[in-house]
Amino acid sequence: MAEVLVYVDHVDGAVRKPTLELLTLARRIGEPVALALGAGAEATAAVLAEHGAVKVLTADAPEFSDYLVVPKVDALQAAYDAVSPAAVLVPSSAEGKEIAARLAVRIGSGIITDAIDLEAGDEGPVATQAAFAASFTTKSRVSKGTPVITVKPNSAPVEAAPAAGTVEALAVTFGALATGTKVTSRTPRESTGRPELTEAAIVVSGGRGVNGAENFHIIEALADSLGAAVGASRAAVDAGWYPHSNQVGQTGKSVSPQLYIASGISGAIQHRAGMQTSKTIVAINKDAEAPIFDLVDYGVVGDLFAVVPQLTDEIKARKG
Amino acid sequence: MSLRIVVCVKYVPDATGDRQFTEDLTVNRDDVDGLLSELDEYAVEQALQIADEADDAEITVLTVGPEDAKDALRKALSMGADKAIHVEDDDLHGTDVMGTSLVLAKAIEKAGYDLVITGMASTDGTMGVLPAILAERLGVPQVTLLSEVKVEDGVVTGRRDGDSASEQLEASLPALVSVTDQSGEARYPSFKGIMAAKKKPVQSWDLEELEIESDEVGLEGSWTAVDSATQRPARTAGTIVKDEGEGGKALAGFLAEQKFI
Numbered sequence A: 001m002a003e004v005l006v007y008v009d010h011v012d013g014a015v016r017k018p019t020l021e022l023l024t025l026a027r028r029i030g031e032p033v034a035l036a037l038g039a040g041a042e043a044t045a046a047v048l049a050e051h052g053a054v055k056v057l058t059a060d061a062p063e064f065s066d067y068l069v070v071p072k073v074d075a076l077q078a079a080y081d082a083v084s085p086a087a088v089l090v091p092s093s094a095e096g097k098e099i100a101a102r103l104a105v106r107i108g109s110g111i112i113t114d115a116i117d118l119e120a121g122d123e124g125p126v127a128t129q130a131a132f133a134a135s136f137t138t139k140s141r142v143s144k145g146t147p148v149i150t151v152k153p154n155s156a157p158v159e160a161a162p163a164a165g166t167v168e169a170l171a172v173t174f175g176a177l178a179t180g181t182k183v184t185s186r187t188p189r190e191s192t193g194r195p196e197l198t199e200a201a202i203v204v205s206g207g208r209g210v211n212g213a214e215n216f217h218i219i220e221a222l223a224d225s226l227g228a229a230v231g232a233s234r235a236a237v238d239a240g241w242y243p244h245s246n247q248v249g250q251t252g253k254s255v256s257p258q259l260y261i262a263s264g265i266s267g268a269i270q271h272r273a274g275m276q277t278s279k280t281i282v283a284i285n286k287d288a289e290a291p292i293f294d295l296v297d298y299g300v301v302g303d304l305f306a307v308v309p310q311l312t313d314e315i316k317a318r319k320g
Numbered sequence B: 001m002s003l004r005i006v007v008c009v010k011y012v013p014d015a016t017g018d019r020q021f022t023e024d025l026t027v028n029r030d031d032v033d034g035l036l037s038e039l040d041e042y043a044v045e046q047a048l049q050i051a052d053e054a055d056d057a058e059i060t061v062l063t064v065g066p067e068d069a070k071d072a073l074r075k076a077l078s079m080g081a082d083k084a085i086h087v088e089d090d091d092l093h094g095t096d097v098m099g100t101s102l103v104l105a106k107a108i109e110k111a112g113y114d115l116v117i118t119g120m121a122s123t124d125g126t127m128g129v130l131p132a133i134l135a136e137r138l139g140v141p142q143v144t145l146l147s148e149v150k151v152e153d154g155v156v157t158g159r160r161d162g163d164s165a166s167e168q169l170e171a172s173l174p175a176l177v178s179v180t181d182q183s184g185e186a187r188y189p190s191f192k193g194i195m196a197a198k199k200k201p202v203q204s205w206d207l208e209e210l211e212i213e214s215d216e217v218g219l220e221g222s223w224t225a226v227d228s229a230t231q232r233p234a235r236t237a238g239t240i241v242k243d244e245g246e247g248g249k250a251l252a253g254f255l256a257e258q259k260f261i
């Protein structure tokens, strides 16, 4: 069976959920071979094996953290050369897309980004994508070279599928460009203890209607009652009420949770672009004409300062 | 020596218009008004600020696109860029990111550069991969997704806010930079700027001038194929209630029904 190369996103050996989803998709096309780089690479093997990786290639070198993107491309290319896979799958993070794109141009292959589904086809894997702020769904494939495809979080279920997961060290030689962009310092983002925005099953977002950083605790309390991640509209981020890393939309994160709750958000096209594929959408807005209501499964026309705390209390009461 | 900055700008259909695909499954660029991609305005703005700080700099704006794409160049010129290059050729219709990056790379090399600046993503394709591909093709450092950027003594530095960390980056020129919409509001063209733009040079290049064969670009030269595009069915109308004191409780009821609680 053909092998499919899967690029692993992990933090010090802890594999992030989108990578496990990639393994589910990879198994539809062939046998997953995983590539894990950097500190803790070998520690990823057990989880990857549990989810279907027949082999786990690993490499660690200071270059991966000291320089931007290119050393990882060199490693992915080395893995590509070693495996000759039928396809290369990479998580659709900002960095993942850059790594995938540079590999694609090096190996003379077409690239598809931000797939939301993937299936085997007669002429190679067929990717589903959302276009124009998710108002269209397209099906595409790579017509030249080995398909390189980046896949968004929440595009497939995580499935157990035990496989060998044999660990093999990968030899990587860095090219001249690898040390072009130096990372001179790195400030890790502080953990909030809440789920990762793009991976969360439930996202609770606040917009301009929240009217101040000091009021965002109302949104956070609702999120915590549901075990949800917190999102924000660009208006709320630009006003400095919430960090940019929590922005949902075209220039923020694109989310596709089971449930999306928007409070005080009008539903501009650029916001929709990042949340329109959510399974269930709920909105609270005092303006009955707000475009967000065109998307909702359930909407409450009302003041979020009354509705949201009541909702939070009711959820807590029901959960006991 | 003068700092030569090339800014890549894209002409895109207005996102607030009714965007559609054409029969050959390319973006319909005829029925929706086009404009300079808002995300590329940030690239033009940073180029202007970098040029202001430099002793001597020249900003060239570059676009690959149809006839109307000149509008995008005019806007960038009226913001303050010095000159423009428009790569236009009938064979370019349907070109994907690999083809577009090839054309841009050849045009940038022909124009001559020390610094290339792009937006973070185009508002129509939204792939956000062109900057990385362009850096690969040009063989220069990629310093991408910056929310802050500075150029001093032939070195570009900037801040990249990633998912798990905020990184400070550094590279020597020549380099390629992409900037996010967090890099600072773009200026509005002044009346004077708009008048001055009319006199600024706009060169047109075709594929032959760039020594690119027609089968390297266009639908035929595309390395990806779109098999279908279907409009997402409108979401079925949901329940909308007016809060009269119990709205939060009603909503909790809905969430319980849907098994979220």
Ligand SMILES: Cc1cc2nc3c(=O)[nH]c(=O)nc-3n(C[C@H](O)[C@H](O)[C@H](O)COP(=O)(O)OP(=O)(O)OC[C@H]3O[C@@H](n4cnc5c(N)ncnc54)[C@H](O)[C@@H]3O)c2cc1C
Pocket (backbone or CB within 6 Å): A206, A207, A208, A209, A210, A232, A233, A234, A235, A236, A247, A248, A249, A250, A251, A252, A253, A263, A264, A265, A266, A267, A268, A269, A270, A271, A274, A284, A285, A286, A287, A290, A302, A303, A304, A305, B038, B039, B123, B181
């Ligand atoms: C290139 C580009 C990229 C962009 N990218 C993004 C992006 O990634 N994400 C994004 O979100 N936006 C993005 N935008 C901006 C987008 O166009 C909107 O401006 C933005 O989404 C508006 O945010 P909002 O809904 O919070 O604010 P508004 O549109 O001002 O809406 C606020 C809403 O809150 C309601 N409200 C006010 N008070 C209350 C109350 N007490 N109770 C209940 N409801 C209340 C109001 O009725 C209103 O509907 C982008 C724009 C451009 C041009």
Ligand SMILES: Nc1ncnc2c1ncn2[C@@H]1O[C@H](COP(=O)(O)O)[C@@H](O)[C@H]1O
Pocket (backbone or CB within 6 Å): B008, B009, B010, B011, B037, B039, B040, B043, B062, B063, B064, B065, B097, B100, B104, B117, B118, B119, B120, B121, B122, B123, B125, B126, B127, B128, B129, B130, B131
């Ligand atoms: N046709 C084009 N002409 C000039 N620049 C472009 C073109 N397409 C993309 N770009 C540049 O590449 C960036 C990212 O585009 P993309 O990868 O298509 O999302 C944009 O912000 C532009 O700066």
